[in-house]
Amino acid sequence: MTREETVAHWLKGSSDAVEVARLAHGAGKYALTLFNCHLAVEKALKAAFIAEHDREPPPTHNLGMIAGQLTSIRISDDDRTALAELTDYAVAARYDDPNWAERQATEEATQQWLARTEQLLTLLQP
Secondary structure (H helix, E strand, O other), rough: OOHHHHHHHHHHHHHHHHHHHHHHHHHOOHHHHHHHHHHHHHHHHHHHHHHOOOOOOOOOOOHHHHHHHOOOOOHHHHHHHHHHHHHHHHHHHHOOOOOHHHHHHHHHHHHHHHHHHHHHHHHHHO
């Protein structure tokens, strides 16, 4: 694949993940919503990394770590905080922590995270 094709592949994955997040939210699957918000942003960050560096992205799910390696996108402190929170949510969702889910994976919180994810994805678009 060319770099452009690889970037397009990662961006398609990002788009698919945010669509799954919306569907999960509508079905009341709030931990899954947050997990897919993280996945959507991770794939968009990795697309940006490939576009900028023309090599494979780092094998990490830490959104802040990936974002820290990008110079072509200006990421605010608020955005970095959001990336750190999404990273934490993905870990909690992956390991199915019921206490976390009860506190954080709520309808209202996930609605806010869907909106925040859309903002982050807009920032990361090439």
